[in-house]
Amino acid sequence: MDYDHLISEALATPFEGWDFDVFKDRYEEHTDRLPWNYEHLVRDRMAAVSSMLDMGTGGGEFLAALAPLPARTAATEGYAPNVPVARARLEPLGVEVVEVGEDEVLAFADEAFELVINRHESFDPGEVYRVLKPGGVFVTQQVGGRDLEEVNLALGGPRHEVYEWDLASAAGGLVEAGFEVTWQEERASEAVFRDVGALVLFLRIADWQVPGFSVEGYDERLRRVHEGMPLRATAWRFALTARKR
Helix, strand or coil, X not given: CCHHHHHHHHHHCXXXXXXXXXXXXXXXXXXXHCCCCHHXXXXXXHCXXXXXXXXXXXXXXXXXXXXXXXXXXXXXXXXXXXXXXXXXXXXXXXXXXXXXXXXXXXXXXXXXXXEEEEECCCXXXXXXXXXXXXXXXXXXXXXXXXXXXHHHHHHCCCCCCCCCCCHHHHHXXXXXXXXXXXXXXXXXXXXXXXXXXXXXXXXXXXXXXXXXXXCCCCHHHHHHXXXXXXXXEEEEEEXXXXXXX
């Protein structure tokens, strides 16, 4: 498919929630080969609690798939277009969905939850500590700051906004907030963009990856990337569990 058609399609493709099926066979992250399974980490702890918070629920896809949920389950979402999508999916399950701002303040009472889960969402360690009950657990999988840095290099763009974000900095912040980190692991895996349209659609969604990205501003570089497809990159992931002392 020619460059102009792929770009036009990428700019016109709708994207709702956090469902990556739109990338089928065009963008692949081999994170299924990670030595841990985030869903298992959550389910192993969810069965023993009656209250849970899901931070950064997207369109609520993952949380809904965990049902039946603890008696009190809430979710936050910071991307405004996702909020009504998440509410439509989760409120019938009894889940309260709360929009959060860039200050990462959680609009919940102190010690409101026994379990807080977080997949690929930024967080304030002090806020997570505040809303957890004593002995409560925080489970998170995060995207490292060096994630897909080959994309930035190929486009000649600036680094990811949080390039220094890694397991050591996340664990250190949690310990400083009063947590005991009970398990942690970090791993790199391969990611592949099969065509330039998939790359542009990804950068529309993950607008933090290349700050200031636009098709117009990167047209020359995008054409070079198009000629050299596929583009192979490194997906950085880390995960940890922490207990409130």
